[in-house]
Amino acid sequence: MRASKQLLPLLGAVIGLLLFFRMWVPNLLAPENLLDLTQQISVNAILAFGMTLVILIGGIDLSVGALLALVGTCAVFVLDRKLALAQSSLWILPAVLAGLGVAALFGAFTGFCASKTKIPPFIITLATMLVARGMALGFNEGRPIPIPEHQTLFLGLGNGRLGGLLPTPVFVMLLVFAVTTVLLHFTRFGRHLYGIGGNYEAARLSGIPIVRNTIIVYMICSLLAGIAGMIHTSQLYSAEPASGTGFELNAIAAVVVGGTSFSGGIGTMPGTLVGAIIIGILDKGLNQAGVHFSLQYVVKGLVILAAVFADVIRRK
Numbered sequence: 001m002r003a004s005k006q007l008l009p010l011l012g013a014v015i016g017l018l019l020f021f022r023m024w025v026p027n028l029l030a031p032e033n034l035l036d037l038t039q040q041i042s043v044n045a046i047l048a049f050g051m052t053l054v055i056l057i058g059g060i061d062l063s064v065g066a067l068l069a070l071v072g073t074c075a076v077f078v079l080d081r082k083l084a085l086a087q088s089s090l091w092i093l094p095a096v097l098a099g100l101g102v103a104a105l106f107g108a109f110t111g112f113c114a115s116k117t118k119i120p121p122f123i124i125t126l127a128t129m130l131v132a133r134g135m136a137l138g139f140n141e142g143r144p145i146p147i148p149e150h151q152t153l154f155l156g157l158g159n160g161r162l163g164g165l166l167p168t169p170v171f172v173m174l175l176v177f178a179v180t181t182v183l184l185h186f187t188r189f190g191r192h193l194y195g196i197g198g199n200y201e202a203a204r205l206s207g208i209p210i211v212r213n214t215i216i217v218y219m220i221c222s223l224l225a226g227i228a229g230m231i232h233t234s235q236l237y238s239a240e241p242a243s244g245t246g247f248e249l250n251a252i253a254a255v256v257v258g259g260t261s262f263s264g265g266i267g268t269m270p271g272t273l274v275g276a277i278i279i280g281i282l283d284k285g286l287n288q289a290g291v292h293f294s295l296q297y298v299v300k301g302l303v304i305l306a307a308v309f310a311d312v313i314r315r316k
Contacts (some may be wrong), residue, residue, distance in 0.1 A: 006259050010274040017278065021285030028288065035167065041280035042169035043068075043235075045273060046228040047251035048258070049180045050221030052272045055255055056184075057196045057217055058264030059114055059121040064225040065247035066132035067106055071226035072233030073139045073241050075099035079151050092153045100226045106132060107222030111215030129248070136241040145239040158234030169231045176224060181269040193217065197264025253300060254279045257307045266311075278303075 022028050047064050054061045078095040110128055114121045139145065147155060160168040184190040192213050195203040204210055228247075233239050258275025260267025282303065286296045 006268070007270055007274060010258065010271060010278065014274060014277055014281065017281045017285065021281065021289060024289040025285065028285065037280060037284050038170045039167040040284060041276050042167070042173040043228045043232050044247070044250045044254055044279060045173050045276035046176050046224050046231070047247060048254035048272050048276050049176055049269060050224035051248075051251045051255050052258075052260055052267055052269060053180070053184065053193060053217045054121075054221050055197075055252075055260050055262060056193050056264060056267050057214060058200065059214070059217070060125060060252075061110065061218065061221050062122065062125040062248050063106065063110065063129040063132055064221065064228075064251060065244035065249075066129045066136065067103060067222055067225040068229035068232060068244035068247055069239075069241055070132045070136040071099040071103050071229035072243070073136045073145065073239040074102050075154070075230050076145045076147055076233060076239035077139055079148060079154060080145055092151065095154065096230065099230055100223055103222040103226030103229075104219055107219035108215055110222070111218030112211075114218060115211040115214035139239070139241055142241050144241075147234070147237055147239070154230070155234055155237065158231045158236075169235070172227065172231060176227070177269060177273055180220075184269055189213065189216075194265055197266075199265070250279055253304050253307075256304055256311070259307075259311075261311050262308065263311075 018029060027033055047068070051061060051064065075095040075098060078098045079091055106128055110121075110124055113119060113124045117124075149155075156168055157172075158169055162168060162171050184193065192203070192208045195206070195208055196210055196213060200210070229244070232243065236243065254276035255267070255272050256262065256275070257278050258267070258271035258273070260272060279300070282300060283296070286299060291299075
């Protein structure tokens with residue numbers, strides 16, 4: 001009941017934004033335009049689902065944008081190898097496993113450091129962000145790596161449509177949303193995360209495995225960044241080592257706007273999904289309305305500030 005009450009203002013904001021931008025962009029609500037909007041939202045939403053789990057336990061992960069670029073670059077690097085099997089689109093399997101393996105290692109390292117050391121997660125993930133970005137730029141001397149045309153399965157991750165209608169990125173986003181929603185709201189693991197974020201000391205004394213759960217959370221966040229990275233790379237038709245810059249800020253914005261508290265212990269996956277939709281509408285609406293990019297940053301910053309202020313008032 002409480003979660004549904006928190007969602008109502010967010011859904012009202014979505015409707016209000018669509019009607020507001022429709023005054024400047026008459027075709028904003030056209031079916032094809034809305035479908036394109038959902039496709040743009042998908043990458044940020046997938047990142048935000050993982051970020052929700054991290055923020056829920058009182059952490060933060062600044063490395064997801066750089067990791068997105070690194071995983072995409074690793075996957076295409078494997079796809080582009082001049083091997084006999086690489087001429088088949090089935091070569092996508094080792095490429096995907098390589099990318100997700102890199103993501104899992106980063107997540108495990110970050111989670112271990114966050115749970116076993118006194119270093120704040122902000123500093124840890126700032127360092128891993130720089131490492132991931134440097135590794136991504138190390139491939140092909142920082143130049144883009146085109147995706148081979150015969151790799152149709154990989155290209156379909158970002159550009160395909162299921163049944164000729166539903167974009168593949170949107171399907172993946174909905175699938176990730178369903179899995180993370182069940183994980184957070186209907187399992188003991190999810191209840192443990194709320195406990196850790198709500199009262200760390202009480203969670204420790206009650207026997208919740210904080211170290212294990214923290215490592216798992218950061219691994220999930222990194223794996224979702226990897227999935228988002230492969231979708232984004234597919235959408236670009238090439239691996240761009242410099243891509244993903246600022247994506248972590250959009251993901252954090254979606255999480256905060258969706259009602260997840262930076263203090264931990266409060267937040268929902270449906271709220272994050274609606275938050276990602278709000279950020280996506282802002283981006284697309286401001287772009288199509290011809291608003292200068294510098295002002296777009298100002299608007300987004302004010303929206304984040306308002307969301308955090310609302311959280312402070314709610315907690316008081």
